[in-house]
Amino acid sequence: MADYDYDLFVIGGGSGGVRAARVAAGEAGARVALAEEDRYGGTCVIRGCVPKKLMVFASEFGELAEVGSAYGWNMTAGSFDWPAFRSHLNAELDRLEGVYRSLLKNSGVETFDARAKLKDKHTVELSTGETKTAKTILVATGGRPVRPSIPNADLGIVSDDIFHLEKLPKSILIIGGGYIACEFACILHGLGVEVTQYYRGAQILRGFDDEARGLIAESMRDRGINLHTGTNIVQMGPASDDHSAAVPTASDAAMGASAQQENVMAYGGVAAKERPGDRSGPIWVKSTTGRECVFDMVLFATGRDPNSTDMGLEEIGIDIGRRGEIVVDEYSKTAADSVYAIGDVTNRVNLTPVAIREGMAFVETVFKDNPTAVDHDLIPSAVFTQPEMGTVGLSEEDAREQEEVEVYCTSFRPMKTAFAGKSDRVLMKLVVSKASRKVLGCHIVAPDAGEMIQLAGVAIKMGATKEDFDRTVAVHPTMSEEIVTMRTPMRTA
Template identity: 85%
Template sequence: MAEYDYDLFVIGGGSGGVRAARVAAGEAGARVALAEEDRYGGTCVIRGCVPKKLMVFASEFSGTADVANAYGWDMSAGSFNWQGFRDRLNSELDRLESVYRTLLKTSGVDTFDARARLKDAHTVELSTGETKTAKTILIATGGHPVRPDLPNAHLGIVSDDIFHLETLPKSILIIGGGYIACEFACIMHGLGVAVTQYYRGAQILRGFDDEARGLIAESMRERGINLFTGTNIMQMGPASEDHSGATPTASDATMGASAQQELIMAHGGVATEARPDHTGPIWVKSTTGHENVYDKVLFATGRDPNTTDMGLEDLGIEIGRRGEIKVDAYSKTAADSVYAIGDVTNRVNLTPVAIREGMAFVETAFKDNPTPVDHDLIPSAIFTQPEMGTVGLSEEDARDQEEVEIYCTSFRPMRTAFAGQPDRVLMKLVVSKATRKVLGCHIVAPDAGEMIQLAGVAIKMGATKEDFDRTVAVHPTMSEEIVTMRTPMRTA
């Protein structure tokens, strides 16, 4: 009789946990079970990357008619049907969840639709009342969006709620300057919502290349997003008649004071008791003293790992400041039988990284091939409009380490220049002056995410600037600039 019910018990049915469970069962022949308390597919499939990218696609069509007309077509923009899109989106998410369940079943993984916590280093308690034992336990519970510690913060929504809106708001205030805040600002603007964004820092997208994030901020403002840096929310509450005089700033004028008043009156113009199910307009006062009323307030101010009430501390597993599980290079916790991967470890919070961590875990724990996780030179994309693709070091981080040459160009791409639109793109290489290796590549352009994937292969292989120079350009394309820049713009 087996000492344990399973060789592996996975807690969390997101991309990382599902991949680890499938590979351990299918390739390593392990007896595997997985518990998921919500929907299979996790943040990425159900409330993150996938639905968000589909919303990006939907929002990009708003400018199609203008471009088409410049190219000789007689086309007019129609209206956006949120309910129709949302219903189709939900059907697609249902289909993808079904795919995840089927993949687990065909791999021979037992699944439990229940919350799981650790009773000891080899025992899992399920919310159904069952207990299961396993030689190894893998925690892949992901993270969740957080609200700020602010009175009436419950009146606002978080990124998970966007996909469940019954109707699109007429106006929205987005709090935050990270990639989630900026992506949703562009999405909502593209869908016809009047967007204002507050960020407390000096520039959005902190941690990314300064020049690239500066161009994105400029493009967002140019498109009509009211982006305020050095600004945060100070007070909020249900809007009342007393707030009807709230006046927009000069930059907020594109939203229109009359539209704000119309919004208040559409909801009766009366005060509403603050409550979690409040659906009326929301009054906001900023740290700069400006007051305004918005249909919705979206908090995109960070995400915390899902580690509450999991019994981790009782096992001596170290928990970080934000609730993240501390692990070593092999994703092992302080308890030898317990591992953790993905956003719950707060290392690099990207779906493909969680999947790679899951694969490395299986190699380590089930294939007698200890494999550390490689977090170096990970390409990523921010799906703003225009997109940003990035891999490697920013100019600022690189010059703190060594002397570098910066090859950079910014220009109006052919497609939109012909249509008389002001859009600009950026192509940038950060090059080591000593080794000539390309240390970083940063692209701001339509489909930058598609471009950076291929550039990431070359940079991961250690390509030099001369390797890029020897590559023949594909003409006419935006991406050809990556291999045609010959003279450094500056040395840093």
């Protein structure tokens, strides 16, 4: 039997890789090493879910004074102190990275602060020049944001750069219509930045339920975000005295909403500076509608690609997909028997809890002799816009392509903000199989929708029927009670 340095070598110190490494070492008694070229915690902890959610919280405090006054509080809204918040944020991220390092150390995992690539099916080469051998190698390198392939794209920033800004811009153009683009549009608007958003499609949040994403778009425009659908960027460069266009205002949003022109420009990576957000000076932008504007900053939120380049994968026979994803089977094994991959680098379901589940299933399969496949069906998720969207299961559009369904839906002004005279609306929606009566999908647009959908996800994963929901007594007065009080379908499809 071959003598290896380790039983397992993990490449990538994000949530999935760390969980797999410490469980394999701590519970299965394996000799484990892990290499990470950046900060431990990965995208989620360092430049994704955690800092983003803290920014969401920060962005919501600006409305407290307005709502509080309706409830009798004499409150005055102050200004947002970005440097103070960022300092506190960095301290928290440092603390969390320390927690991840401690978890690995306490589990007996040897760590290398270095980039790693595969030399062969059992050998890892580190950027330090060292080589290490392992019986099994796990690739958990996550993903990275991409930029459009247009000249001067390096003048803009990507989502990773937001957390490193020395100061917030007065105005920003966000390119993209996915959840990252929409979340940062809401966050930055809430922090006092004038936000314009271009999306080439007809509606933001493609792939989500049409009714739910329509309400999100309406709410974003009502809040003052200058959202233009059917619009893309075609040119950009440093602004000069010749560029007389002013930064667009929220009143321009209606014009943007009517410009439903599709742009088929393919996105891809281009070389960028180490910190593209560190350059100074306004940016001139021309859109597909012919409009020219000047912004303090441009943020590209145009998708993410798997981190699989220059890792020696294809050289040892591992299949790579069209977007760079590592192709794996249901047990996360690649075409090389000794190499596995989990998380965003496989581009299956790109969510942190899924990567963690995949890491746990990998350990069960490889080190506990218990072949375990991750169930990627009926995974709850949330989009942290304002209001939030929580979703689990099929959208109405997807469900009706499979079978005849009933749609139970209600939209209303929630008590808390209605009392304050605000026009905010929420949405509660169930998509139900007409034949089996099972709830195929649940979609909530409301404050704290992410908290609600987690609990709804348990019932739907268990196969709850509409009648099971009906038998549940409502908690009153709450927004979520509407999920169990809707008796008559709005429509069948």
